[in-house]
Amino acid sequence: MSGVDAASKLSIRGVSRTFEGARGQKTQALLPVDFEVRENDFVTILGPSGCGKSTLLRIVAGLDFPSTGRVLLDGQAVDGPGADRGMVFQSYTLFPWLDVEHNIRFGLRERGMPEAEQKERCAYFIAKVGLRGFEHHFPKQLSGGMQQRTAIARALANDPKILLMDEPFGALDNQTRVLMQELLLGIWESARKTVLFVTHDIDEAIFMANRVAVFSARPGRIKTELAVDLAHPRHYRVKTTPQFMEIKARLTEEIRAESLSAAAH
Amino acid sequence: MAATPPVATLAGNAAPAPAVPQRRRRAMAPLEPVSPRARWLLGVAFFVLFVAAWAGATLGGLVSPTFLASPLTMVKEAWLLFTEFGFLHDIGMTVWRVFGGFILAAVVAVPLGIAMGAFKPVEAFLEPFVSFCRYLPASAFIPLLILWAGIGETQKLLVIFIGSVFQIILMVAVTVGGARRDLVEAAYTLGADSRGIVRRVLIPGAAPGIAETLRLVLGWAWTYVIVAELIGSSSGIGHMITDSQALLNTGQIIFGIIVIGVIGLVSDFVFKSVNRRLFAWSML
Numbered sequence: 001m002s003g004v005d006a007a008s009k010l011s012i013r014g015v016s017r018t019f020e021g022a023r024g025q026k027t028q029a030l031l032p033v034d035f036e037v038r039e040n041d042f043v044t045i046l047g048p049s050g051c052g053k054s055t056l057l058r059i060v061a062g063l064d065f066p067s068t069g070r071v072l073l074d075g076q077a078v079d080g081p082g083a084d085r086g087m088v089f090q091s092y093t094l095f096p097w098l099d100v101e102h103n104i105r106f107g108l109r110e111r112g113m114p115e116a117e118q119k120e121r122c123a124y125f126i127a128k129v130g131l132r133g134f135e136h137h138f139p140k141q142l143s144g145g146m147q148q149r150t151a152i153a154r155a156l157a158n159d160p161k162i163l164l165m166d167e168p169f170g171a172l173d174n175q176t177r178v179l180m181q182e183l184l185l186g187i188w189e190s191a192r193k194t195v196l197f198v199t200h201d202i203d204e205a206i207f208m209a210n211r212v213a214v215f216s217a218r219p220g221r222i223k224t225e226l227a228v229d230l231a232h233p234r235h236y237r238v239k240t241t242p243q244f245m246e247i248k249a250r251l252t253e254e255i256r257a258e259s260l261s262a263a264a265h
Numbered sequence: 266m267a268a269t270p271p272v273a274t275l276a277g278n279a280a281p282a283p284a285v286p287q288r289r290r291r292a293m294a295p296l297e298p299v300s301p302r303a304r305w306l307l308g309v310a311f312f313v314l315f316v317a318a319w320a321g322a323t324l325g326g327l328v329s330p331t332f333l334a335s336p337l338t339m340v341k342e343a344w345l346l347f348t349e350f351g352f353l354h355d356i357g358m359t360v361w362r363v364f365g366g367f368i369l370a371a372v373v374a375v376p377l378g379i380a381m382g383a384f385k386p387v388e389a390f391l392e393p394f395v396s397f398c399r400y401l402p403a404s405a406f407i408p409l410l411i412l413w414a415g416i417g418e419t420q421k422l423l424v425i426f427i428g429s430v431f432q433i434i435l436m437v438a439v440t441v442g443g444a445r446r447d448l449v450e451a452a453y454t455l456g457a458d459s460r461g462i463v464r465r466v467l468i469p470g471a472a473p474g475i476a477e478t479l480r481l482v483l484g485w486a487w488t489y490v491i492v493a494e495l496i497g498s499s500s501g502i503g504h505m506i507t508d509s510q511a512l513l514n515t516g517q518i519i520f521g522i523i524v525i526g527v528i529g530l531v532s533d534f535v536f537k538s539v540n541r542r543l544f545a546w547s548m549l
Binding site (some may be wrong): 061062063081082083085086087089091093095096097098106107110111137140141151154155158164240 | 364447448450451453454455456457461465466469470472477544546547
Protein backbone atom coordinates (compact mmCIF):
# COMPACT_ATOMS: atom_id res chain seq x y z
CA MET A 1 0.00 0.00 0.00
CA SER A 2 2.87 2.35 0.75
CA GLY A 3 4.36 2.06 -2.72
CA VAL A 4 3.99 4.83 -5.27
CA ASP A 5 0.49 4.52 -6.65
CA ALA A 6 -0.12 6.20 -9.98
CA ALA A 7 -3.76 6.98 -9.19
CA SER A 8 -2.98 8.17 -5.70
CA LYS A 9 -4.23 11.67 -4.93
CA LEU A 10 -3.03 11.95 -1.39
CA SER A 11 -0.29 9.92 0.13
CA ILE A 12 0.55 9.88 3.79
CA ARG A 13 4.01 8.41 4.32
CA GLY A 14 5.30 7.46 7.72
CA VAL A 15 3.50 10.37 9.36
CA SER A 16 3.69 10.37 13.16
CA ARG A 17 3.11 13.05 15.74
CA THR A 18 4.55 13.45 19.20
CA PHE A 19 3.40 16.30 21.40
CA GLU A 20 5.74 17.76 23.92
CA GLY A 21 4.28 18.78 27.26
CA ALA A 22 5.19 21.85 29.26
CA ARG A 23 7.71 19.92 31.35
CA GLY A 24 9.26 18.08 28.44
CA GLN A 25 7.22 14.89 28.80
CA LYS A 26 6.31 13.42 25.44
CA THR A 27 2.97 12.08 24.33
CA GLN A 28 2.82 10.05 21.18
CA ALA A 29 -0.49 10.91 19.53
CA LEU A 30 0.14 9.18 16.26
CA LEU A 31 2.33 6.18 15.39
CA PRO A 32 3.78 6.27 11.88
CA VAL A 33 0.90 6.05 9.42
CA ASP A 34 1.09 5.06 5.76
CA PHE A 35 -2.04 5.66 3.80
CA GLU A 36 -3.11 6.39 0.24
CA VAL A 37 -6.24 8.14 -0.92
CA ARG A 38 -7.08 7.72 -4.59
CA GLU A 39 -8.72 10.29 -6.82
CA ASN A 40 -12.49 10.51 -6.17
CA ASP A 41 -12.24 8.28 -3.11
CA PHE A 42 -14.55 8.90 -0.20
CA VAL A 43 -12.50 7.62 2.71
CA THR A 44 -13.74 7.72 6.27
CA ILE A 45 -11.38 7.43 9.20
CA LEU A 46 -13.20 5.75 12.03
CA GLY A 47 -11.88 5.62 15.56
CA PRO A 48 -12.61 6.20 19.23
CA SER A 49 -12.31 9.75 20.51
CA GLY A 50 -8.80 10.90 21.32
CA CYS A 51 -7.17 8.36 19.02
CA GLY A 52 -5.28 10.92 16.95
CA LYS A 53 -7.47 10.75 13.85
CA SER A 54 -8.14 14.49 13.97
CA THR A 55 -4.41 15.09 14.41
CA LEU A 56 -3.77 13.20 11.19
CA LEU A 57 -6.38 15.27 9.37
CA ARG A 58 -4.90 18.50 10.70
CA ILE A 59 -1.48 17.41 9.47
CA VAL A 60 -2.93 16.76 6.01
CA ALA A 61 -4.54 20.22 6.15
CA GLY A 62 -1.18 21.74 7.06
CA LEU A 63 -2.52 23.13 10.34
CA ASP A 64 -0.23 20.82 12.31
CA PHE A 65 3.14 19.37 11.44
CA PRO A 66 4.25 15.75 11.50
CA SER A 67 7.10 14.75 13.82
CA THR A 68 8.22 12.27 11.18
CA GLY A 69 7.15 11.45 7.65
CA ARG A 70 5.45 13.58 5.07
CA VAL A 71 2.22 14.17 3.22
CA LEU A 72 2.06 14.43 -0.56
CA LEU A 73 -0.86 15.83 -2.53
CA ASP A 74 -0.59 15.11 -6.25
CA GLY A 75 3.06 14.35 -5.60
CA GLN A 76 3.69 17.74 -3.98
CA ALA A 77 4.83 17.84 -0.36
CA VAL A 78 2.44 19.62 2.00
CA ASP A 79 4.17 22.25 4.13
CA GLY A 80 1.37 24.46 5.36
CA PRO A 81 -2.31 25.13 4.90
CA GLY A 82 -3.60 26.00 1.45
CA ALA A 83 -6.71 26.39 -0.65
CA ASP A 84 -6.08 23.05 -2.40
CA ARG A 85 -7.16 21.27 0.80
CA GLY A 86 -10.59 22.52 1.87
CA MET A 87 -11.63 21.74 5.41
CA VAL A 88 -14.88 21.56 7.31
CA PHE A 89 -14.46 21.61 11.09
CA GLN A 90 -16.56 20.14 13.85
CA SER A 91 -16.94 23.54 15.51
CA TYR A 92 -18.90 26.20 13.67
CA THR A 93 -16.25 28.23 11.90
CA LEU A 94 -18.29 30.58 9.74
CA PHE A 95 -17.08 34.17 10.06
CA PRO A 96 -19.78 35.72 12.25
CA TRP A 97 -19.39 39.17 10.66
CA LEU A 98 -20.11 37.87 7.16
CA ASP A 99 -23.46 36.71 5.85
CA VAL A 100 -23.86 33.30 4.18
CA GLU A 101 -23.00 34.62 0.73
CA HIS A 102 -19.84 36.42 1.82
CA ASN A 103 -18.72 33.48 3.90
CA ILE A 104 -18.93 31.29 0.80
CA ARG A 105 -17.11 33.93 -1.26
CA PHE A 106 -14.29 34.31 1.30
CA GLY A 107 -11.80 32.05 -0.45
CA LEU A 108 -12.79 33.28 -3.91
CA ARG A 109 -12.20 36.87 -2.90
CA GLU A 110 -8.89 35.94 -1.31
CA ARG A 111 -7.91 34.48 -4.66
CA GLY A 112 -8.87 37.70 -6.44
CA MET A 113 -11.64 36.18 -8.54
CA PRO A 114 -13.78 38.80 -10.34
CA GLU A 115 -16.91 39.81 -8.42
CA ALA A 116 -19.37 38.54 -11.03
CA GLU A 117 -17.72 35.12 -11.13
CA GLN A 118 -17.69 34.96 -7.31
CA LYS A 119 -21.43 35.63 -7.24
CA GLU A 120 -22.15 33.04 -9.88
CA ARG A 121 -20.11 30.34 -8.11
CA CYS A 122 -21.58 31.25 -4.78
CA ALA A 123 -25.15 31.03 -6.12
CA TYR A 124 -24.41 27.59 -7.56
CA PHE A 125 -23.16 26.20 -4.27
CA ILE A 126 -25.88 27.87 -2.23
CA ALA A 127 -28.39 26.02 -4.41
CA LYS A 128 -26.38 22.82 -4.08
CA VAL A 129 -26.59 22.80 -0.27
CA GLY A 130 -30.20 23.99 -0.27
CA LEU A 131 -29.69 27.41 1.28
CA ARG A 132 -31.40 29.52 -1.35
CA GLY A 133 -33.17 32.40 0.38
CA PHE A 134 -30.64 32.50 3.21
CA GLU A 135 -27.88 34.36 1.34
CA HIS A 136 -28.10 37.38 3.57
CA HIS A 137 -28.50 35.63 6.90
CA PHE A 138 -25.72 35.87 9.44
CA PRO A 139 -24.33 32.64 10.94
CA LYS A 140 -25.96 33.28 14.32
CA GLN A 141 -29.34 33.39 12.59
CA LEU A 142 -28.87 29.85 11.24
CA SER A 143 -29.33 26.43 12.82
CA GLY A 144 -26.30 24.21 13.34
CA GLY A 145 -27.15 22.13 10.27
CA MET A 146 -27.46 25.21 8.08
CA GLN A 147 -24.17 26.56 9.38
CA GLN A 148 -22.41 23.32 8.46
CA ARG A 149 -24.05 23.30 5.04
CA THR A 150 -22.68 26.80 4.51
CA ALA A 151 -19.25 25.61 5.65
CA ILE A 152 -19.41 22.75 3.13
CA ALA A 153 -20.44 25.17 0.37
CA ARG A 154 -17.61 27.51 1.42
CA ALA A 155 -15.06 24.71 1.16
CA LEU A 156 -16.45 23.37 -2.15
CA ALA A 157 -16.69 26.80 -3.78
CA ASN A 158 -12.90 26.99 -3.58
CA ASP A 159 -12.72 23.82 -5.72
CA PRO A 160 -10.13 22.08 -3.52
CA LYS A 161 -8.30 18.97 -4.71
CA ILE A 162 -9.40 17.20 -1.57
CA LEU A 163 -12.09 17.92 0.98
CA LEU A 164 -11.07 17.25 4.60
CA MET A 165 -13.86 16.85 7.11
CA ASP A 166 -13.25 16.66 10.85
CA GLU A 167 -16.43 15.25 12.38
CA PRO A 168 -18.42 18.00 10.69
CA PHE A 169 -21.76 16.61 11.82
CA GLY A 170 -20.63 15.70 15.33
CA ALA A 171 -22.43 18.59 17.02
CA LEU A 172 -25.72 18.08 15.19
CA ASP A 173 -28.78 16.23 16.42
CA ASN A 174 -29.33 12.78 14.99
CA GLN A 175 -32.05 13.64 12.45
CA THR A 176 -30.13 16.58 11.03
CA ARG A 177 -26.96 14.53 10.95
CA VAL A 178 -28.59 11.82 8.81
CA LEU A 179 -29.93 14.41 6.37
CA MET A 180 -26.51 16.03 6.14
CA GLN A 181 -24.91 12.67 5.35
CA GLU A 182 -27.36 12.20 2.50
CA LEU A 183 -26.70 15.73 1.25
CA LEU A 184 -22.94 15.27 1.29
CA LEU A 185 -23.15 11.85 -0.31
CA GLY A 186 -25.41 13.29 -3.03
CA ILE A 187 -22.86 16.03 -3.74
CA TRP A 188 -20.05 13.52 -3.86
CA GLU A 189 -21.99 11.20 -6.18
CA SER A 190 -22.66 14.04 -8.62
CA ALA A 191 -19.46 16.08 -8.33
CA ARG A 192 -16.94 13.31 -7.63
CA LYS A 193 -14.68 14.92 -5.12
CA THR A 194 -11.89 13.29 -3.15
CA VAL A 195 -12.99 13.29 0.46
CA LEU A 196 -11.23 12.35 3.70
CA PHE A 197 -13.79 12.27 6.47
CA VAL A 198 -13.06 11.69 10.16
CA THR A 199 -15.82 10.34 12.38
CA HIS A 200 -16.50 8.14 15.39
CA ASP A 201 -19.94 7.19 14.13
CA ILE A 202 -19.96 3.73 12.54
CA ASP A 203 -23.14 4.23 10.48
CA GLU A 204 -21.81 7.50 9.18
CA ALA A 205 -18.49 5.93 8.28
CA ILE A 206 -20.08 3.14 6.25
CA PHE A 207 -22.94 5.04 4.66
CA MET A 208 -20.86 7.61 2.80
CA ALA A 209 -17.57 5.85 2.24
CA ASN A 210 -16.13 3.59 -0.38
CA ARG A 211 -13.32 2.83 2.06
CA VAL A 212 -13.19 2.87 5.85
CA ALA A 213 -9.90 3.11 7.76
CA VAL A 214 -10.19 2.04 11.38
CA PHE A 215 -7.92 3.80 13.84
CA SER A 216 -6.56 2.16 16.97
CA ALA A 217 -6.78 3.77 20.40
CA ARG A 218 -4.06 6.30 21.27
CA PRO A 219 -1.32 6.27 20.17
CA GLY A 220 -3.21 6.08 16.89
CA ARG A 221 -2.40 4.00 13.87
CA ILE A 222 -4.47 2.53 11.09
CA LYS A 223 -5.54 -0.87 12.28
CA THR A 224 -7.79 -2.11 9.48
CA GLU A 225 -8.95 -0.95 6.12
CA LEU A 226 -12.24 -2.04 4.71
CA ALA A 227 -13.74 -1.45 1.28
CA VAL A 228 -17.44 -0.61 1.25
CA ASP A 229 -18.91 -2.01 -1.94
CA LEU A 230 -22.45 -0.81 -1.54
CA ALA A 231 -23.92 0.39 -4.84
CA HIS A 232 -24.37 4.06 -5.69
CA PRO A 233 -26.52 6.08 -5.59
CA ARG A 234 -27.10 5.06 -2.00
CA HIS A 235 -30.45 5.53 -0.44
CA TYR A 236 -30.84 5.87 3.33
CA ARG A 237 -32.54 2.46 3.30
CA VAL A 238 -29.18 0.90 2.51
CA LYS A 239 -28.57 1.09 6.25
CA THR A 240 -30.97 -1.79 6.88
CA THR A 241 -29.62 -4.12 4.18
CA PRO A 242 -27.83 -7.32 5.27
CA GLN A 243 -24.66 -6.22 3.50
CA PHE A 244 -24.55 -2.96 5.48
CA MET A 245 -25.32 -4.81 8.70
CA GLU A 246 -22.50 -7.21 8.10
CA ILE A 247 -19.96 -4.40 7.62
CA LYS A 248 -21.37 -2.65 10.64
CA ALA A 249 -21.06 -5.76 12.80
CA ARG A 250 -17.45 -6.15 11.80
CA LEU A 251 -16.54 -2.52 12.41
CA THR A 252 -18.41 -2.55 15.71
CA GLU A 253 -16.17 -5.35 16.91
CA GLU A 254 -13.04 -3.53 15.77
CA ILE A 255 -14.07 -0.27 17.42
CA ARG A 256 -15.24 -1.94 20.57
CA ALA A 257 -11.85 -3.50 21.15
CA GLU A 258 -10.21 -0.08 20.69
CA SER A 259 -12.68 1.71 22.94
CA LEU A 260 -12.09 -0.87 25.65
CA SER A 261 -8.36 -0.45 25.42
CA ALA A 262 -8.77 3.36 25.39
CA ALA A 263 -10.93 3.15 28.53
CA ALA A 264 -8.35 0.95 30.23
CA HIS A 265 -5.65 3.59 29.88
CA MET B 266 -41.14 42.83 51.04
CA ALA B 267 -40.19 46.32 52.25
CA ALA B 268 -38.60 47.30 48.98
CA THR B 269 -41.30 45.96 46.65
CA PRO B 270 -43.91 48.75 46.78
CA PRO B 271 -42.35 51.17 44.25
CA VAL B 272 -42.33 48.56 41.53
CA ALA B 273 -45.67 47.15 42.56
CA THR B 274 -47.30 50.60 42.33
CA LEU B 275 -45.70 51.28 38.99
CA ALA B 276 -47.06 48.07 37.59
CA GLY B 277 -50.38 48.78 39.24
CA ASN B 278 -50.66 52.14 37.52
CA ALA B 279 -50.02 50.63 34.14
CA ALA B 280 -52.75 48.02 34.37
CA PRO B 281 -55.28 47.30 37.09
CA ALA B 282 -54.60 44.09 38.95
CA PRO B 283 -55.95 41.21 36.86
CA ALA B 284 -58.73 39.16 38.39
CA VAL B 285 -57.19 35.91 37.23
CA PRO B 286 -54.10 35.11 39.30
CA GLN B 287 -51.06 35.08 37.05
CA ARG B 288 -47.66 33.67 37.74
CA ARG B 289 -46.54 35.72 40.68
CA ARG B 290 -44.01 38.35 39.68
CA ARG B 291 -41.39 38.72 42.32
CA ALA B 292 -39.82 42.11 41.76
CA MET B 293 -36.96 41.60 44.17
CA ALA B 294 -36.01 38.05 43.26
CA PRO B 295 -32.43 37.79 42.05
CA LEU B 296 -31.94 38.29 38.28
CA GLU B 297 -35.68 38.79 37.72
CA PRO B 298 -35.99 41.29 34.82
CA VAL B 299 -37.86 44.60 35.08
CA SER B 300 -40.05 46.01 32.32
CA PRO B 301 -38.48 48.78 30.18
CA ARG B 302 -41.02 51.25 31.54
CA ALA B 303 -40.23 50.40 35.14
CA ARG B 304 -36.52 50.58 34.39
CA TRP B 305 -36.89 54.05 32.94
CA LEU B 306 -39.04 55.32 35.81
CA LEU B 307 -36.71 53.88 38.43
CA GLY B 308 -33.73 55.53 36.75
CA VAL B 309 -35.41 58.93 36.70
CA ALA B 310 -36.66 58.45 40.26
CA PHE B 311 -33.14 58.44 41.62
CA PHE B 312 -32.30 61.77 39.95
CA VAL B 313 -35.50 63.25 41.40
CA LEU B 314 -34.66 61.94 44.88
CA PHE B 315 -31.12 63.21 44.61
CA VAL B 316 -32.14 66.74 43.60
CA ALA B 317 -34.86 66.73 46.28
CA ALA B 318 -32.33 65.82 48.98
CA TRP B 319 -29.98 68.50 47.69
CA ALA B 320 -32.75 71.11 47.68
CA GLY B 321 -33.85 70.03 51.16
CA ALA B 322 -30.36 70.35 52.58
CA THR B 323 -29.58 73.74 51.01
CA LEU B 324 -32.97 75.51 51.01
CA GLY B 325 -33.81 74.03 54.41
CA GLY B 326 -30.70 75.71 55.81
CA LEU B 327 -28.91 72.53 56.85
CA VAL B 328 -25.82 73.47 54.80
CA SER B 329 -24.28 76.93 54.54
CA PRO B 330 -24.75 78.49 51.05
CA THR B 331 -21.01 79.32 51.09
CA PHE B 332 -20.19 75.63 50.75
CA LEU B 333 -23.06 74.35 48.69
CA ALA B 334 -25.35 76.33 46.44
CA SER B 335 -28.99 75.36 46.22
CA PRO B 336 -30.40 74.01 42.95
CA LEU B 337 -32.15 77.32 42.37
CA THR B 338 -28.95 79.33 42.79
CA MET B 339 -27.21 76.92 40.48
CA VAL B 340 -29.79 77.44 37.73
CA LYS B 341 -29.41 81.21 38.11
CA GLU B 342 -25.62 80.94 37.96
CA ALA B 343 -25.86 78.68 34.94
CA TRP B 344 -27.94 81.28 33.15
CA LEU B 345 -25.37 83.93 33.97
CA LEU B 346 -22.56 81.67 32.75
CA PHE B 347 -24.15 81.39 29.34
CA THR B 348 -25.31 85.00 28.99
CA GLU B 349 -22.48 86.90 30.66
CA PHE B 350 -19.39 84.71 30.68
CA GLY B 351 -19.43 82.98 27.29
CA PHE B 352 -19.61 79.50 28.77
CA LEU B 353 -20.51 78.00 25.39
CA HIS B 354 -17.01 78.88 24.23
CA ASP B 355 -15.57 77.07 27.27
CA ILE B 356 -17.64 74.00 26.50
CA GLY B 357 -16.55 74.12 22.87
CA MET B 358 -12.88 74.33 23.87
CA THR B 359 -13.15 71.40 26.24
CA VAL B 360 -14.99 69.22 23.74
CA TRP B 361 -12.44 69.98 21.03
CA ARG B 362 -9.54 69.15 23.35
CA VAL B 363 -11.07 65.83 24.38
CA PHE B 364 -11.83 64.75 20.85
CA GLY B 365 -8.59 66.13 19.43
CA GLY B 366 -6.40 64.30 21.95
CA PHE B 367 -8.54 61.20 21.83
CA ILE B 368 -8.57 60.92 18.03
CA LEU B 369 -4.80 61.49 17.93
CA ALA B 370 -4.35 58.70 20.48
CA ALA B 371 -6.70 56.35 18.61
CA VAL B 372 -4.95 56.93 15.27
CA VAL B 373 -1.63 55.93 16.82
CA ALA B 374 -2.82 53.25 19.22
CA VAL B 375 -5.26 51.17 17.16
CA PRO B 376 -2.76 50.13 14.44
CA LEU B 377 -0.09 49.50 17.06
CA GLY B 378 -2.47 47.44 19.15
CA ILE B 379 -3.50 45.40 16.11
CA ALA B 380 0.15 44.79 15.22
CA MET B 381 0.86 43.68 18.80
CA GLY B 382 -2.16 41.42 18.96
CA ALA B 383 -1.44 39.80 15.61
CA PHE B 384 2.34 39.45 15.70
CA LYS B 385 3.87 38.02 18.84
CA PRO B 386 7.41 39.42 18.30
CA VAL B 387 5.95 42.93 18.09
CA GLU B 388 4.05 42.21 21.29
CA ALA B 389 7.18 40.94 23.05
CA PHE B 390 9.02 44.08 21.93
CA LEU B 391 6.44 46.67 22.97
CA GLU B 392 4.25 45.13 25.64
CA PRO B 393 6.57 45.64 28.66
CA PHE B 394 7.15 49.30 27.81
CA VAL B 395 3.49 50.01 27.12
CA SER B 396 2.43 48.26 30.33
CA PHE B 397 4.90 50.40 32.25
CA CYS B 398 3.63 53.59 30.62
CA ARG B 399 0.04 52.68 31.31
CA TYR B 400 0.64 53.17 35.02
CA LEU B 401 2.18 56.61 34.63
CA PRO B 402 -0.51 59.07 35.74
CA ALA B 403 -1.27 61.47 32.89
CA SER B 404 -1.88 64.33 35.30
CA ALA B 405 1.64 64.01 36.72
CA PHE B 406 2.97 64.88 33.27
CA ILE B 407 1.25 68.26 33.27
CA PRO B 408 4.17 70.20 34.81
CA LEU B 409 6.60 68.61 32.35
CA LEU B 410 4.30 69.19 29.42
CA ILE B 411 3.89 72.83 30.37
CA LEU B 412 7.67 73.07 30.36
CA TRP B 413 7.89 71.44 26.95
CA ALA B 414 4.80 72.65 25.19
CA GLY B 415 3.78 75.74 27.11
CA ILE B 416 0.23 76.26 28.32
CA GLY B 417 -1.33 76.27 24.87
CA GLU B 418 -3.52 73.70 23.17
CA THR B 419 -0.64 71.33 22.40
CA GLN B 420 -0.14 70.70 26.09
CA LYS B 421 -3.83 69.94 26.65
CA LEU B 422 -3.94 67.57 23.71
CA LEU B 423 -0.78 65.82 24.91
CA VAL B 424 -2.26 65.18 28.36
CA ILE B 425 -5.26 63.47 26.79
CA PHE B 426 -2.99 61.67 24.34
CA ILE B 427 -0.71 60.30 27.07
CA GLY B 428 -3.67 59.35 29.21
CA SER B 429 -5.38 57.43 26.39
CA VAL B 430 -2.80 56.03 24.02
CA PHE B 431 -1.26 53.30 26.19
CA GLN B 432 -4.63 52.13 27.47
CA ILE B 433 -5.95 51.80 23.91
CA ILE B 434 -2.82 49.98 22.68
CA LEU B 435 -3.02 47.32 25.38
CA MET B 436 -6.75 46.77 25.24
CA VAL B 437 -6.74 46.54 21.43
CA ALA B 438 -3.80 44.10 21.56
CA VAL B 439 -5.69 41.86 23.99
CA THR B 440 -8.85 41.97 21.87
CA VAL B 441 -7.01 41.13 18.65
CA GLY B 442 -4.89 38.47 20.34
CA GLY B 443 -8.03 36.80 21.65
CA ALA B 444 -9.26 36.03 18.14
CA ARG B 445 -10.88 32.63 17.69
CA ARG B 446 -8.16 30.22 16.57
CA ASP B 447 -10.62 28.06 14.68
CA LEU B 448 -11.65 31.01 12.50
CA VAL B 449 -8.00 31.72 11.73
CA GLU B 450 -7.47 28.06 10.81
CA ALA B 451 -10.58 28.04 8.65
CA ALA B 452 -9.29 31.11 6.81
CA TYR B 453 -5.94 29.40 6.23
CA THR B 454 -7.65 26.37 4.69
CA LEU B 455 -9.54 28.78 2.41
CA GLY B 456 -6.25 30.05 1.05
CA ALA B 457 -5.69 33.18 3.15
CA ASP B 458 -2.10 34.33 3.72
CA SER B 459 -0.83 36.32 6.74
CA ARG B 460 -2.06 39.56 5.26
CA GLY B 461 -5.48 38.07 4.59
CA ILE B 462 -5.67 36.70 8.13
CA VAL B 463 -4.98 40.12 9.64
CA ARG B 464 -7.19 42.09 7.29
CA ARG B 465 -10.08 39.75 6.84
CA VAL B 466 -10.20 37.74 10.07
CA LEU B 467 -8.43 39.47 12.95
CA ILE B 468 -9.53 43.04 12.27
CA PRO B 469 -13.20 42.40 11.46
CA GLY B 470 -13.46 39.96 14.36
CA ALA B 471 -11.94 42.41 16.82
CA ALA B 472 -13.70 45.51 15.47
CA PRO B 473 -16.63 45.50 17.93
CA GLY B 474 -14.23 45.02 20.85
CA ILE B 475 -11.99 47.81 19.58
CA ALA B 476 -14.97 50.15 19.27
CA GLU B 477 -16.01 49.27 22.81
CA THR B 478 -12.46 50.00 24.04
CA LEU B 479 -12.55 53.40 22.36
CA ARG B 480 -15.88 54.17 24.01
CA LEU B 481 -14.47 53.34 27.45
CA VAL B 482 -11.27 55.32 26.95
CA LEU B 483 -13.19 58.34 25.66
CA GLY B 484 -14.90 58.36 29.06
CA TRP B 485 -11.52 58.45 30.79
CA ALA B 486 -10.30 61.21 28.45
CA TRP B 487 -13.01 63.43 29.94
CA THR B 488 -11.47 63.16 33.37
CA TYR B 489 -7.99 64.03 32.05
CA VAL B 490 -9.17 67.12 30.19
CA ILE B 491 -10.62 68.71 33.29
CA VAL B 492 -7.40 68.11 35.21
CA ALA B 493 -5.42 69.60 32.32
CA GLU B 494 -7.66 72.64 32.36
CA LEU B 495 -7.48 73.12 36.12
CA ILE B 496 -3.79 73.92 35.74
CA GLY B 497 -2.56 76.72 33.50
CA SER B 498 -5.51 77.33 31.25
CA SER B 499 -7.48 80.34 30.09
CA SER B 500 -10.55 78.60 28.74
CA GLY B 501 -12.55 75.41 29.11
CA ILE B 502 -14.90 73.94 31.67
CA GLY B 503 -12.03 73.11 34.02
CA HIS B 504 -10.78 76.69 33.83
CA MET B 505 -14.25 78.01 34.67
CA ILE B 506 -14.32 75.69 37.68
CA THR B 507 -10.99 77.00 39.05
CA ASP B 508 -12.18 80.57 38.51
CA SER B 509 -15.38 79.88 40.38
CA GLN B 510 -13.44 78.31 43.22
CA ALA B 511 -11.57 81.59 43.74
CA LEU B 512 -14.93 83.37 43.95
CA LEU B 513 -16.50 80.68 46.16
CA ASN B 514 -19.21 80.31 43.51
CA THR B 515 -20.28 76.74 44.26
CA GLY B 516 -23.31 77.08 41.97
CA GLN B 517 -21.07 77.49 38.93
CA ILE B 518 -18.77 74.67 40.00
CA ILE B 519 -21.66 72.28 40.36
CA PHE B 520 -23.12 73.36 37.05
CA GLY B 521 -19.74 72.82 35.38
CA ILE B 522 -19.57 69.30 36.79
CA ILE B 523 -23.11 68.55 35.66
CA VAL B 524 -22.34 69.80 32.13
CA ILE B 525 -19.36 67.44 31.95
CA GLY B 526 -21.57 64.58 33.07
CA VAL B 527 -24.25 65.38 30.51
CA ILE B 528 -21.79 65.72 27.62
CA GLY B 529 -20.15 62.45 28.69
CA LEU B 530 -23.52 60.71 28.81
CA VAL B 531 -24.52 62.03 25.38
CA SER B 532 -21.23 61.09 23.70
CA ASP B 533 -21.40 57.66 25.29
CA PHE B 534 -24.94 57.19 24.02
CA VAL B 535 -23.98 58.27 20.50
CA PHE B 536 -20.91 56.00 20.54
CA LYS B 537 -23.01 53.05 21.70
CA SER B 538 -25.66 53.50 19.04
CA VAL B 539 -23.04 53.92 16.29
CA ASN B 540 -21.36 50.70 17.48
CA ARG B 541 -24.68 48.91 17.48
CA ARG B 542 -25.34 49.99 13.92
CA LEU B 543 -21.84 49.24 12.61
CA PHE B 544 -21.53 45.86 14.29
CA ALA B 545 -25.08 44.59 14.16
CA TRP B 546 -23.72 41.04 13.70
CA SER B 547 -22.12 41.01 17.14
CA MET B 548 -25.43 41.81 18.84
CA LEU B 549 -27.28 38.86 17.27
